[in-house]
Amino acid sequence: MSDAFAIGQRVRVRAVYPPGHVRTPHYLRGRHGTIESIAGHYANPEELAYGRDGLPKRALYRVRFHQSELWQDYVGSAADTAVVDLYEHWLEAENS
């Protein structure tokens, strides 16, 4: 299985809003982050949620975001970050 993104690569979370079960929090849509690691490959929970097999498995990435990128009024350190697990189909290369 070949992964679309490499560790250290800059990515953007797709700003899409489908109805139904998704695993990408609303507050991350359209935000920019950096691939921290690859957590593994898993059946797609957005399919499992409807009784289907969720195959083929999808790459799940740990993506690091600066808190100041997520919250406009963030008053903590500029070095503060959050790491969130996101499936490959929710990410796009930053300059695409």
Place this chain on the structure above:
Amino acid sequence: MRRHHDMGGQPAGRIDRTDHDHAPWEKRVDALLRLLTDRKRQIMTVDELRRGIEGLGPGAYDQLSYYQRWMASVGENLLEKGVITVDELGRKMAEVEARWRAEGWSGKEPS
């Protein structure tokens, strides 16, 4: 559009961090889900549980407690899959309620 349950980052006030015990019925709901999702049975997935909870929407989502949401979703999933029928569920609920009332239950949440 943000779905109701997807409330990360929304204003929420203080978080109650005190520990609490689970009522026996809550432990039974937890056990029920473990059995429904285990490798041997595979009757439903935790993803389906979550989908059902999210589908409660504003109102029920806020009024029900954590394990009440689980039970509502488990019930919907078992109905959808044909494991139980609405009629069977309705009759069983009436039977259980009658038993509780015979034991002096007054209409409060079971424990």
